[in-house]
Amino acid sequence: MSSVNVPLPQGDTALASLRPDLRISLFDDNAAGDRRYLVEFADRVYLISPAMVDVLAALAEGPRTFDALGSIIERKTGRSISPSKLKEMVQEALPPAFCSTVLPPRRTPLRLKITLVPEAMVARLARHLTWCFDRRLAAVTLILFIPVMVATIDRATGAVLTPVSGVEVPILYGAALLSVLVHEFGHAAACLRYGCPPGRIGIGLYVIFPALFTDVTRAWRLPARQRAVVDLGGLYFQSAVMVVLGAYGLLTSSPIALQLVWITLFSMFYTLNPVFKMDGYWLLSDLSGLPNLHRRMGEGVRTLLGLGGSGDPTGARTAPRRLVMVYLVLVLLHAAFIGQLVVRAFPEKILQYPQAVGGAADLVAAAWLRAAWSHAAFVDAGKGVGGIVTASLWPACFIFLAIRLVAAATRFVRPRPPRRVPGGGNVELPI
Numbered sequence: 001m002s003s004v005n006v007p008l009p010q011g012d013t014a015l016a017s018l019r020p021d022l023r024i025s026l027f028d029d030n031a032a033g034d035r036r037y038l039v040e041f042a043d044r045v046y047l048i049s050p051a052m053v054d055v056l057a058a059l060a061e062g063p064r065t066f067d068a069l070g071s072i073i074e075r076k077t078g079r080s081i082s083p084s085k086l087k088e089m090v091q092e093a094l095p096p097a098f099c100s101t102v103l104p105p106r107r108t109p110l111r112l113k114i115t116l117v118p119e120a121m122v123a124r125l126a127r128h129l130t131w132c133f134d135r136r137l138a139a140v141t142l143i144l145f146i147p148v149m150v151a152t153i154d155r156a157t158g159a160v161l162t163p164v165s166g167v168e169v170p171i172l173y174g175a176a177l178l179s180v181l182v183h184e185f186g187h188a189a190a191c192l193r194y195g196c197p198p199g200r201i202g203i204g205l206y207v208i209f210p211a212l213f214t215d216v217t218r219a220w221r222l223p224a225r226q227r228a229v230v231d232l233g234g235l236y237f238q239s240a241v242m243v244v245l246g247a248y249g250l251l252t253s254s255p256i257a258l259q260l261v262w263i264t265l266f267s268m269f270y271t272l273n274p275v276f277k278m279d280g281y282w283l284l285s286d287l288s289g290l291p292n293l294h295r296r297m298g299e300g301v302r303t304l305l306g307l308g309g310s311g312d313p314t315g316a317r318t319a320p321r322r323l324v325m326v327y328l329v330l331v332l333l334h335a336a337f338i339g340q341l342v343v344r345a346f347p348e349k350i351l352q353y354p355q356a357v358g359g360a361a362d363l364v365a366a367a368w369l370r371a372a373w374s375h376a377a378f379v380d381a382g383k384g385v386g387g388i389v390t391a392s393l394w395p396a397c398f399i400f401l402a403i404r405l406v407a408a409a410t411r412f413v414r415p416r417p418p419r420r421v422p423g424g425g426n427v428e429l430p431i
Contacts, residue, residue, distance in 0.1 A: 018099050024053065028223040029289040038220055043106055044097060045220050047291060054079075055089055066090075109277045110204035110213055116181075117201040122188050122214070126198055129189035129237075133229070138236060145239045148246040152261050156249065159258035172256055172263075179264045180212050182241055183234035183271075187214040190233030194219075194226045206276070224286045231283040238268050266338075273334045274327060280334070288323055300324035 023040040027047060037053050039046040048056075058072040066083035069090075074080050081089075097103055117125075132138075164172055181201070188198035191214075199215025219230045242264055249257035272280035274293075285293040304324055 018056075018059070019097075019101070022098070024048075024056065025221055027220070029291065039098075040218075040220075041098075042103055043215075043217060044103065045217060046095065052089070052093065055086070055094075059090075110206055110211065113202050113204035113213070115200045115202045116212070119198070119200045119215075122185075122198050122201055123192065126185060126188040126192045129185060130193040132237070132240075133190060133193045133233075141236065141240050141243065144243045148243050148250075149261075149265065152246040152249055152258070153265070155253075156246075156258045156262040156265070159255050160262040162255045162259065164256070164259070168256055172259060175256075175260050176263050176267075179238060179241060179260070180267065183238050183267075184212050184214040186233035186235070186237030187216055187230055188233075189237075190230040191216045191219050194222050194230070196221055206278075224289060227286040228283055231279050231286060235268055235271070235279060238264060242268075269334070269338060273338070274330050275334075280330075284327065284330070290323075297324060297327055301328075 019041045021041045023038075025038050025040075027036045027038045029036065035050055036047045037050065039048050039056075054073055054077050055069075058069055058076060061072050063069040063072055066086045069086050070081050070083055073086075184201045188201065191198040196216070196218040199217060201212065201214050203210060203212050205211070214234075216230055219227050222230070242261065245257055245264070246261050248254065249261055271278040272283075274280045274284050281293060285291060290296040300321065301324055304321060
């Protein structure tokens with residue numbers, strides 16, 4: 001739909017203009033039930049109810065009072081709404097951002113975002129990649145991916161601890177970064193394949209880890225199944241790369257190629273997790289027809305455990321019991337797979353962590369107990385501290401992730417008070 005310019009009543013009778021870039025379209029959530037609509041402006045996307053669409057359409061005619069607004073709605077829909085109810089809907093249910101020219105920062109899982117590839121360049125490059133989403137090509141890629149990975153995974157796991165040095169280090173990390181960049185262009189190309197221009201590609205911090213991202217906010221305009229293809233576009237592109245890379249690693253036994261296979265495979269499966277807001281989360285959200293999946297799953301888990309609901313004011317659907325069970329099974333399977341993959345690849349770092357830290361701590365203690373501090377003592381103490389930090393880096397990351405997972409599970413059972421969202425079923429999509 002084209003943009004509409006809607007005056008928004010404020011106070012008792014005053015009128016103000018809605019943002020001129022507002023865009024309203026029907027939302028496809030791949031589920032039966034009441035229709036909902038998308039409202040888009042700037043980088044924000046909201047879901048609104050049909051009743052609120054009627055209010056916006058009536059406001060577009062420029063009424064100067066709530067009585068006049070009610071008359072327009074009654075003429076258009078046949079429904080009679082009192083001025084007091086309209087005032088409540090307009091002043092309390094519509095988000096302030098609808099009529100604000102200065103928007104507060106959008107709440108997203110990513111922090112400190114930096115643009116790597118601007119939107120215009122992403123569109124130009126992705127346009128040359130849309131042909132990759134031919135169904136026959138996708139089928140061949142996936143058929144080849146499975147046997148190549150099965151044949152490669154053990155050798156890749158054994159190679160991941162092979163020391164690299166000199167020029168191999170920038171080659172390995174540069175290739176890993178390129179693989180992730182290919183992943184992001186997969187999302188962008190899928191988005192453009194269905195007629196939605198992708199946004200920028202950038203990097204930010206997800207929790208405490210650096211992560212690349214592609215802005216595909218406009219993909220909410222697409223039908224649910226096409227959004228699912230956008231969700232999987234990055235993994236599909238990486239699968240094609242892995243077929244070539246895995247075959248090369250098998251034929252040449254190149255340690256760099258096999259290490260890159262393991263790193264890329266780990267990153268692919270990591271993004272499939274349904275807990276953090278990555279590809280797996282959005283895929284399950286689109287296939288199930290449940291935006292704000294965490295909140296819906298939380299409602300479903302509490303219902304399953306007999307703890308009751310949280311009184312969510314959005315009126316959104318609770319996840320069905322069967323879907324809740326599927327979600328919980330997927331979470332457990334994903335955690336088990338990632339856990340065993342890490343333990344198999346890094347047994348020394350995990351099982352020998354106490355010895356590594358103990359040895360480094362002994363070095364620090366020995367330097368501290370010397371009668372007189374010298375240059376050598378400072379060097380030994382520095383080596384000891386550095387050894388503790390190095391040995392603790394990965395365990396600390398895994399512990400932090402485990403804490404985050406436990407915290408997420410706890411919120412399923414004991415929900416936080418619902419964040420204020422527009423009433424009447426209007427929900428901001430946290431993209």
